[in-house]
Amino acid sequence: MKDELWYKDAVFYQVYVRAFFDSNADGHGDLAGLTQKLDYLKDLGVDCLWLMPIYPSPLKDDGYDISDFYGIYPTYGDVKDFKALLDAAHKRGMRVITDLVLNHTSDQHPWFQAARSDPNSPYRDYYVWSDTDQKYKEARIIFLDVEKSNWTWDEAAGQYYWHRFYSSQPDLNYDNPAVQEEMINVMKFWLDMGIDGFRCDAVPYLFEREGTNCENLPLTHEYLKRLRRFMDEHYPGRIMLAEANQWPQDVIQYFGSGRDEFHMGFHFPLMPRIFMALKREEREPLVWILDQTPDLSEYTQWCIFLRNHDELTLEMVTEEERQWMWEQYAPEPRMRLNLGIRRRLAPLLDNDRGKLGLAYSLLFTMPGSPIIYYGDEIGMGDNIWLKDRDGVRTPMQWSNTNNAGFSDADAEKLYAPVIEGPVYGPERVNVADQINDPDSLLNMVRHMISVRKQYPVFGWGKFTWVFGEAPYDSSAVCAYLRHHENERVLVVHNFSGSSQSVVLRPPIEIQAAVPVDLLTGKTYTPFEDNRLKLDLAPYQYLWLRL
Ligand code: NOJ
Numbered sequence: 001m002k003d004e005l006w007y008k009d010a011v012f013y014q015v016y017v018r019a020f021f022d023s024n025a026d027g028h029g030d031l032a033g034l035t036q037k038l039d040y041l042k043d044l045g046v047d048c049l050w051l052m053p054i055y056p057s058p059l060k061d062d063g064y065d066i067s068d069f070y071g072i073y074p075t076y077g078d079v080k081d082f083k084a085l086l087d088a089a090h091k092r093g094m095r096v097i098t099d100l101v102l103n104h105t106s107d108q109h110p111w112f113q114a115a116r117s118d119p120n121s122p123y124r125d126y127y128v129w130s131d132t133d134q135k136y137k138e139a140r141i142i143f144l145d146v147e148k149s150n151w152t153w154d155e156a157a158g159q160y161y162w163h164r165f166y167s168s169q170p171d172l173n174y175d176n177p178a179v180q181e182e183m184i185n186v187m188k189f190w191l192d193m194g195i196d197g198f199r200c201d202a203v204p205y206l207f208e209r210e211g212t213n214c215e216n217l218p219l220t221h222e223y224l225k226r227l228r229r230f231m232d233e234h235y236p237g238r239i240m241l242a243e244a245n246q247w248p249q250d251v252i253q254y255f256g257s258g259r260d261e262f263h264m265g266f267h268f269p270l271m272p273r274i275f276m277a278l279k280r281e282e283r284e285p286l287v288w289i290l291d292q293t294p295d296l297s298e299y300t301q302w303c304i305f306l307r308n309h310d311e312l313t314l315e316m317v318t319e320e321e322r323q324w325m326w327e328q329y330a331p332e333p334r335m336r337l338n339l340g341i342r343r344r345l346a347p348l349l350d351n352d353r354g355k356l357g358l359a360y361s362l363l364f365t366m367p368g369s370p371i372i373y374y375g376d377e378i379g380m381g382d383n384i385w386l387k388d389r390d391g392v393r394t395p396m397q398w399s400n401t402n403n404a405g406f407s408d409a410d411a412e413k414l415y416a417p418v419i420e421g422p423v424y425g426p427e428r429v430n431v432a433d434q435i436n437d438p439d440s441l442l443n444m445v446r447h448m449i450s451v452r453k454q455y456p457v458f459g460w461g462k463f464t465w466v467f468g469e470a471p472y473d474s475s476a477v478c479a480y481l482r483h484h485e486n487e488r489v490l491v492v493h494n495f496s497g498s499s500q501s502v503v504l505r506p507p508i509e510i511q512a513a514v515p516v517d518l519l520t521g522k523t524y525t526p527f528e529d530n531r532l533k534l535d536l537a538p539y540q541y542l543w544l545r546l
Helices: 002-009 031-036 038-044 079-091 110-117 177-193 218-234 248-255 270-280 284-291 319-329 353-365 431-435 441-454
Strands: 012-015 048-051 095-101 151-154 159-162 197-201 239-242 264-266 301-305 369-373 462-468 477-484 487-494 500-505 532-536 541-545
Touching (some): 002 369, 031 079, 038 079, 038 441, 079 095, 079 177, 095 177, 218 248, 248 264, 284 462, 353 441, 353 487, 353 541, 477 500, 487 500
Parallel strands (some): 012 369, 095 197, 197 239, 264 301
Antiparallel strands (some): 151 159, 462 500, 487 541, 500 532
16 A cells, blocks of 8 residues: 555656756657666656647647547657657656647647538537627636637637637547547556556646636536546556645645545645745745645645646736736746746746755655755756747756757757857766766755655644744744654755744654754754754755754
8 A cells, every 4th residue: 555655755747848858869869868878867856747739749749739549759769769768767766757739639630620511510510609609707807918819710610619828729528428538548548558647737727617716616526536536446556636626625625535536636735835935044834834734645645746847827816926026037028827936946046056956945844745946956048048948948957068968869859959158058067067066966865855855744744833932032033844654854954044043842742852854964962842943054855864
């Protein structure tokens, strides 16, 4: 059983295959290229890869617009390459999950082509049609900067069709039992191939109902539970990870009663608050959100992230907070996109090692399993001048050689330009140099992962805030206890750029413990009367084992 709960303390890594490594010099990363780089990921401490869509697609939304659920995008390779990747990953003890895009297809999918051209086609009812564009008015528009409506008129069909994302991504009609069956068949196909689960895209939007905002509807949860039953019956040990960008009370629903819906869910509301807390040098945003985050059952787990392939979404903050985040983190208008910020981790944190250290320390110690976005482990930069979200999807920087070691193609053939410039260009930021530098960001991340892995408390443990005792408290000090069975780790961060002295007083009895920092091996003055006095340097963080 414990084995089936592998995701409780796994370290995840998000891969954009096109960006990772080009094995055949055509300018695009591919599956064979990723396979060649598995040792790098293994060495970093990665347990599970999430591959962004690898299916045939016209790439109007970088593969989230699928035109064939049963194939591989030819530039990435073929099913044989995919199987080879799976085998190679499994041989190294790593797992692989892939994107399952349930909500929509590409408008180039044969189902949509048949649906639009023939009202009597059995596929017509695979999509959501209407004679007016006035239905479901309460549903928000997600790609605000591009789409003006969730309805688009289709000349061939003589009707409007419904889409929550780009108009090139018509929504599937989940009221049609045939659609429900189709998607179970898709799951079966990839699970039979041997994948370890799915990152399930855009799950809140499967059903529409008049008079609602068409998100998180009971029918949607019912269908998702059906997918889970199917997985449990035939593929125990494989997981479903929910992409549900929702407020805590809604996101919780995706875990169902604990064992009947998702195994994992991204913690979207937590993510922007990490950046708020760091910028404000205050723990308060984290306290606020984690206090609303209930303990999960032992069968479910949060997936915590700092950045991903999309804009840093500001949907789960108030209007006032969003304005503040934009002012602080996206002063240049090109940095903003929809309700978010299209920048990478290192530029967001001023490429400052102190702040990056804090961010990673939070990632690896807060309740949940961490996921790293490719390139962020070496502090890659972004290119805000590329369209849409492409600026955070540029080629992985392997070395300071041609095309950053990503591809042997001529530079103009690359799917996207390598990041340039004195700060983030491959001369300064690349894997080869960082591997050999004990003080590099890469080695810091690798070290944190290796420490985390020795202590199940980080994946399994309960979480309790630890505050300072007045007047020796500081709102810049963010401390919490992780505890599991006999193991206790007190994690302490100083978010401030100046030193802070605090007397921490855990809410539970700590027997005369001598704290040892797991990251450095350094010991600290023992607890006295259940109090721990600490003098913290600017941006310092400690993982104190008690
Ligand atoms: C969420 C994905 O993360 C994003 O990249 C995509 O554009 C939308 N879902 C639509 O599939």
